[in-house]
Amino acid sequence: MTKKVIVIGAGWAGLGATHHLAKNGYDVTLLEAGPHPGGLVAGWKTPGGRSVEVGIHGFWYPYKNIFSLVKELDLNPFTPWTRSAQYSPAGLEVESPIFQEMPPLPTPLGTFIYTQFKRLPLSDRLSALPLLYSLIDFDNSDEAWRRYDSITARELFKQYGVSARLYNDAFNPMLLVGLFAPGEQCSAAAALGMLYYFILAHQPNFDVVWCRGTVGEKIFKPWVEAIELLGGKVETNRRVTDLILDDTNKARAVVCGEEMFDADAVIFAVGISGMKKILSGSAALQSRSEFRNLNNLGGIDVLGTRLWFDRKISIPRPSNACFGFDATTGWTFFDLNAIHDEFKDEPGTVVEVDFYHANQLLPLGDDEIVEIVKQYLATCIPAFGEAEIIDKTVVRLSQAVTHFFPGSYQYMLPATTSFKNVFMSGDWIVNRHGSWSQEKAYVTGLEAASLAIDLLGNGEKANIIPVEPDEEHIKVARTVNRSFRELGKSIFPNIWLP
Numbered sequence: 001m002t003k004k005v006i007v008i009g010a011g012w013a014g015l016g017a018t019h020h021l022a023k024n025g026y027d028v029t030l031l032e033a034g035p036h037p038g039g040l041v042a043g044w045k046t047p048g049g050r051s052v053e054v055g056i057h058g059f060w061y062p063y064k065n066i067f068s069l070v071k072e073l074d075l076n077p078f079t080p081w082t083r084s085a086q087y088s089p090a091g092l093e094v095e096s097p098i099f100q101e102m103p104p105l106p107t108p109l110g111t112f113i114y115t116q117f118k119r120l121p122l123s124d125r126l127s128a129l130p131l132l133y134s135l136i137d138f139d140n141s142d143e144a145w146r147r148y149d150s151i152t153a154r155e156l157f158k159q160y161g162v163s164a165r166l167y168n169d170a171f172n173p174m175l176l177v178g179l180f181a182p183g184e185q186c187s188a189a190a191a192l193g194m195l196y197y198f199i200l201a202h203q204p205n206f207d208v209v210w211c212r213g214t215v216g217e218k219i220f221k222p223w224v225e226a227i228e229l230l231g232g233k234v235e236t237n238r239r240v241t242d243l244i245l246d247d248t249n250k251a252r253a254v255v256c257g258e259e260m261f262d263a264d265a266v267i268f269a270v271g272i273s274g275m276k277k278i279l280s281g282s283a284a285l286q287s288r289s290e291f292r293n294l295n296n297l298g299g300i301d302v303l304g305t306r307l308w309f310d311r312k313i314s315i316p317r318p319s320n321a322c323f324g325f326d327a328t329t330g331w332t333f334f335d336l337n338a339i340h341d342e343f344k345d346e347p348g349t350v351v352e353v354d355f356y357h358a359n360q361l362l363p364l365g366d367d368e369i370v371e372i373v374k375q376y377l378a379t380c381i382p383a384f385g386e387a388e389i390i391d392k393t394v395v396r397l398s399q400a401v402t403h404f405f406p407g408s409y410q411y412m413l414p415a416t417t418s419f420k421n422v423f424m425s426g427d428w429i430v431n432r433h434g435s436w437s438q439e440k441a442y443v444t445g446l447e448a449a450s451l452a453i454d455l456l457g458n459g460e461k462a463n464i465i466p467v468e469p470d471e472e473h474i475k476v477a478r479t480v481n482r483s484f485r486e487l488g489k490s491i492f493p494n495i496w497l498p
């Protein structure tokens with residue numbers, strides 16, 4: 001008989017798992033609490049027909065598995081590689097080239113030499129050099145995560161002598177947009193992993209493309225159609241509340257309001273806040289300490305706004321990150337006339353402005369938020385000051401994105417659980433692939449599907465593209481470093497805090 005798998009949550013992870021299981025002939029049903037598939041990347045239209053989504057999502061050079069999926073689905077959703085800029089209240093701070101077009105240099109030289117800093121003095125930039133040791137030492141292993149997760153990213157940078165200006169004008173802004181939190185609230189392990197993956201592992205890694213419309217329209221809609229053609233079911237407006245266990249402590253069904261869905265295996269693909277909500281009403285999950293421990297984890301507030309201005313404003317780069325406006329909030333703005341096909345011929349300007357760690361902005365009314373956004377935009381590009389806003393959308397997402405805070409790693413779950421047929425996926429799961437954000441979420445979905453296939457016995461494991469190996473000089477440095485560590489351990493008693 002065809003085995004039944006229930007997947008919970010229709011973001012990158014859940015759709016990835018469902019697609020792979022459907023391809024392998026499983027009777028797979030994806031249950032999604034919200035009205036649209038896509039999770040944090042869902043897109044929809046307002047009653048007036050305007051396209052909206054929760055923030056603009058970039059696809060970086062190392063997102064090989066997502067690029068491969070898009071090819072498999074025969075889609076063409078992306079812009080060419082784009083250049084980006086950074087602003088502070090003082091004006092333009094940084095411009096990035098398209099790194100793959102520059103002569104290749106051994107990492108991290110390309111990043112340091114080709115990034116155009118407008119104000120940051122060379123002496124401050126050079127203060128990053130000692131930090132390279134921690135990038136070598138942090139090899140994404142479980143041991144390295146435990147070593148670095150208990151201190152904050154700020155403490156790490158301070159320990160290695162990074163100058164205050166480099167921290168405030170470069171590293172902290174990167175953490176605010178990459179991990180959604182300021183350095184004093186980020187785990188040093190997460191900071192090192194994220195910076196290495198997106199910026200330092202290989203010269204082109206910081207190159208990015210964007211969807212030429214909402215990701216919902218350009219990728220998720222055709223993807224869901226492909227899944228349905230394979231026989232997979234994607235059911236929206238279905239909020240899962242509990243698991244039913246059999247007497248061997250395996251899940252035998254999933255509870256969703258008044259309905260029950262039988263299951264031979266279950267894959268959770270739900271964010272941390274969603275998992276905590278399910279836990280609060282689930283006797284099955286509450287019976288296990290690994291799930292009770294999820295209450296030690298948390299999410300971060302984000303805010304997405306889309307503004308229509310009455311006139312054309314020249315925005316030098318399509319994607320822009322900003323810092324120094326609020327101590328603990330980062331924000332980005334995107335020229336949607338340049339990125340999205342539907343706004344190319346718009347008579348005015350359409351911008352998306354997203355705020356990360358936006359806790360203090362969420363309680364404000366839409367008009368108050370939009371006033372702040374307009375002021376901030378005008379600080380970066382003065383022409384925004386004179387333009388009128390003719391339409392707007394404001395989306396508040398409380399506790400939505402994963403908070404990699406110091407000490408959080410020990411509570412994050414691996415893909416396997418103490419229920420033999422229940423698997424975890426999502427961008428917060430502990431795995432060793434080395435990717436982050438959307439790419440990681442998709443990869444963990446494929447990993448969870450492969451584990452279900454292993455257990456249930458039918459089909460092929462997913463073919464997951466590994467991250468590009470370290471460059472040779474990094475490999476050598478890591479081997480030497482590991483040997484010294486092992487030697488140290490064999491000589492000295494291991495009594496120190498990790």
Ligand SMILES: Cc1cc2nc3c(=O)[nH]c(=O)nc-3n(C[C@H](O)[C@H](O)[C@H](O)COP(=O)(O)OP(=O)(O)OC[C@H]3O[C@@H](n4cnc5c(N)ncnc54)[C@H](O)[C@@H]3O)c2cc1C
Pocket residue numbers: 008009010011012013014031032033034037038039040041054055056057058059238239240241269270271274275278302303304354397400401425426427428436437438439441
């Ligand atoms: C503003 C913003 C900007 C971002 N920018 C980028 C970027 O530029 N590049 C990038 O790679 N990443 C970016 N990210 C991060 C990226 O969106 C996430 O890493 C990724 O989408 C996580 O996917 P996921 O499948 O793990 O979880 P999610 O997308 O959170 O999906 C989880 C799903 O589970 C559903 N769910 C929850 N509870 C239940 C329940 N009880 N029953 C059924 N379903 C449930 C939810 O409704 C949701 O659809 C950004 C995120 C935000 C918010």
